[in-house]
Amino acid sequence: MEQPTAQPSRGLVLIVEDERAIADVQRLYLTRAGFGVHVETTGEGGLERIRSLRPVAVILDVGLPGIDGVEVCRRLRAQDDWTPIIFVTARDEEVDMLLGLELGGDDYMTKPFSPRELVTRLKTVLRRTAGVPRSGVLRVGSVALDPDNRSISVDGTAVELTAKEFDVLAYLMASPGRVFSREQLLSAVWGQASYTAGRTVDVHIAQLRSKLGEGSPIRTMRGVGYFVDGGRP
Template identity: 70%
Template structure:
């Protein structure tokens, strides 16, 4: 799939902003549908299956945060880019924790929105690579964008998948937050360093206690390969029970 194609749903109740987003997204080759409220947005998502949603947080009725929560609860991982008029770190972190893929604060450049959207879609759909990446019992299939741990499928957002993939391609290597922002998100905005922290926390939660993701204080994150010593000890313990 070409990144600049498919239907994008814009959920925005400010007409001037919605018109501007429609104009720039259309110029970039996307089909665009605009709705003003959360209930209408949910209906369009279910009926038309857009490739992505540009979602204002402060929409009437069901707000953007709740809309995203409902989508993820239904196991719908359509990429979501949040936009808001408030530069509120708590709100931004909550939005990302609920499965948002990116976040923009108004006023923003419509060109930046298009760029961010293309990056998110590249992450979501990927480029076929005909191989899997493995680290212990963790398997990431780059063709299908599926992840599994111990044979159990993991429900990852596009951003979580790419962040995990970036880490396991270089096991043991420590990446700074800025390096991860640049490589995974496509932009190295120091103010967004907490974005990395939130996604790391989400990965740890989904992978469980043996995730292998290590925090290097004052630097960043790494993922460690499984320890043979630990595995042998676990095997002996299991045999003695």
């Protein structure tokens, strides 16, 4: 069984906030709650990181320099990206905030606010917007994965996985055919935004392939990342 570590396990949250003091407080409380955190200070940087890191949620300031928070949301939703967004607004930005919610924002908070409340709101939004069902067995080829009791079988034979191996496989099997980069898997499973820890993903993929044997549906797209072959008979 995999030993507990100090690494976050709730996934990566992206904070897009140009006031460093506010971002630091948000980072502190989110980290304590078990989330990984990455901070960007501009709308342009936020858009880039949302696309590359695939965070579980975004804490998005409305009053950003350059591309503001509402425009960031608009561009994401226009691309059919429904990453949960919590807007952070100043009191004189109410109109922009309302527009942001109409565009597909999931919640908003007005400055100043309690960072504890931010954590609570985030957890509520994640429960409400969870896209992967927590019941029902996922099947790809000969592999069956039950998210409720965290069990795996290949051709009906149980396979023992570590907690992180299970999480990686579950994430891939939830979107068969979709290719995920190492950075996206690190973000989703480990809650990290490091570009230097890709070897961690490679090791877990290698271990999964070894344990699943010939029934493994995990494929590599060279130079891009990993995916589950949903067309495997």
